[in-house]
Amino acid sequence: MKDTRPFPPLKNDNLLRAARGEVVDRVPVWVMRQAGRYLPEFQELRKLHDFFTVCRTPELACEVTMQPLRRFDLDASIIFSDILVIPQALGLTVEMHAGVGPVLPQPIRTPEDLKRLTPDGALSRLSYVGDAITMMRHKLDGRVPLIGFTGAPWTLMGYMIEGGGSKTMSKAKAWLYDYPEDSKLLLNLLTDVIVDYLEMQVAAGAQMLQIFESSAEHLTKEEFLVWSVPFLRRIRDDLVDRLTKKAVSTVPLTIFAKGAGHSLKEQSELGYDVIGLDWTVDPVEARAAVGPNITLQGNLDPQDMYRDASELHTLATDMVHKFGKSRYIANLGHGITPQTPIASMEVLVDAVHKAL
Ligand code: 1CP
Numbered sequence: 001m002k003d004t005r006p007f008p009p010l011k012n013d014n015l016l017r018a019a020r021g022e023v024v025d026r027v028p029v030w031v032m033r034q035a036g037r038y039l040p041e042f043q044e045l046r047k048l049h050d051f052f053t054v055c056r057t058p059e060l061a062c063e064v065t066m067q068p069l070r071r072f073d074l075d076a077s078i079i080f081s082d083i084l085v086i087p088q089a090l091g092l093t094v095e096m097h098a099g100v101g102p103v104l105p106q107p108i109r110t111p112e113d114l115k116r117l118t119p120d121g122a123l124s125r126l127s128y129v130g131d132a133i134t135m136m137r138h139k140l141d142g143r144v145p146l147i148g149f150t151g152a153p154w155t156l157m158g159y160m161i162e163g164g165g166s167k168t169m170s171k172a173k174a175w176l177y178d179y180p181e182d183s184k185l186l187l188n189l190l191t192d193v194i195v196d197y198l199e200m201q202v203a204a205g206a207q208m209l210q211i212f213e214s215s216a217e218h219l220t221k222e223e224f225l226v227w228s229v230p231f232l233r234r235i236r237d238d239l240v241d242r243l244t245k246k247a248v249s250t251v252p253l254t255i256f257a258k259g260a261g262h263s264l265k266e267q268s269e270l271g272y273d274v275i276g277l278d279w280t281v282d283p284v285e286a287r288a289a290v291g292p293n294i295t296l297q298g299n300l301d302p303q304d305m306y307r308d309a310s311e312l313h314t315l316a317t318d319m320v321h322k323f324g325k326s327r328y329i330a331n332l333g334h335g336i337t338p339q340t341p342i343a344s345m346e347v348l349v350d351a352v353h354k355a356l
Helices: 013-021 040-048 051-055 058-071 083-087 111-114 127-140 154-162 170-178 180-204 214-218 221-227 229-245 259-266 283-290 301-304 308-325 342-354
Strands: 094-095 101-105 145-149 209-215 253-255 275-277 295-300 328-332
Touching: 013 209, 013 295, 013 328, 040 051, 040 058, 051 058, 051 083, 051 127, 058 127, 058 342, 083 101, 083 154, 083 180, 094 253, 127 145, 127 180, 145 154, 145 180, 154 170, 154 209, 154 214, 154 229, 170 180, 170 214, 170 253, 180 209, 209 214, 209 229, 221 229, 221 259, 229 253, 229 259, 229 308, 253 259, 259 275, 283 295, 283 308, 295 301, 295 308, 301 308, 301 342, 308 328, 308 342
Parallel strands: 145 209, 209 253, 253 275, 275 295, 295 328
Antiparallel strands: 094 101
């Protein structure tokens, strides 16, 4: 039975107000991968359950989503899942190997392999994510907004062809040169599934959505404009179109294209509300590139979390001063890393909240 109870009213909406360019009480802060390996309670739970079992079991996914909120005064939660649930729903086997990350034992090697993908029914195979989102909205009791997310087409294509993470994405890049038409076919197929998936997440209760184009860093600017941007544009346009037609109010959308600081102006023209920045981008230059009507998110170097408390406090405070209080969401410039001292999270959150 679907849970159709109304959701509790939101108490801290600073994240959504920042995304919409409204006045905030305090600069909102959350951290990419805030639920995860740096938390001992996550490690404990993972000893008992396989990674994808956690994703697929709403009670467990909600428990892990809640873990960082019990410790830190964060302004957002992000549903526990992974970007690779989409390749999985398309029929590829995805395993999570300890110390390695995701492994796809039978990757897509040639255009012939595209026939193995099963877009029909993919959305229904992802329904557990919607169930976890709905459950989490109730468990949050309106404390902070809940973010849903997806991988972007190029990033997912990379994992599907490489068979896992890769330092170079050389096989996936070879596809772009050797099979440009099949590459477009695959990217469009992924775009279609992503739009369905995001629409489902909004219907389930996601209050904001982030699209992770983490592998943008492997593309030149020219390649990014051809192999990423058109699909990011279509995701946004088709999603807004769908929600409008169904009279569902749209939610703020964030694009995080890691390593694409070369194309901030182009990103600002895609209709997203928020642009996520990695730590290589200067806040003041980013603001100049995107203009006043886009919210920026980021971008402390995750390695700064290993500095001593007073240095970290100063760096986080300086970061907030550079971005300012308007149209800004504080975060790291990429996911928090597994060895990060827990105390650094407290320092970061405190510094952001006290900076302005
Ligand atoms: O065994 C474990 O517990 C694995 C660790 C782990 C965790 C905690 C993985 C494997 N994924 C996750 C959760 C996860 N993944 C979240 C949870 C929500 C949160 O708290 O933020 C999110 C948003 C992701 C997204 C994700 N997965 C991205 C995009 C963000 C980014 O970091 O660029 C990517 C690229 C992945 C793939 C992935 N999954 C896991 C790992 C170790 C990786 C990266 C592997 C690689 O590329 O080398």
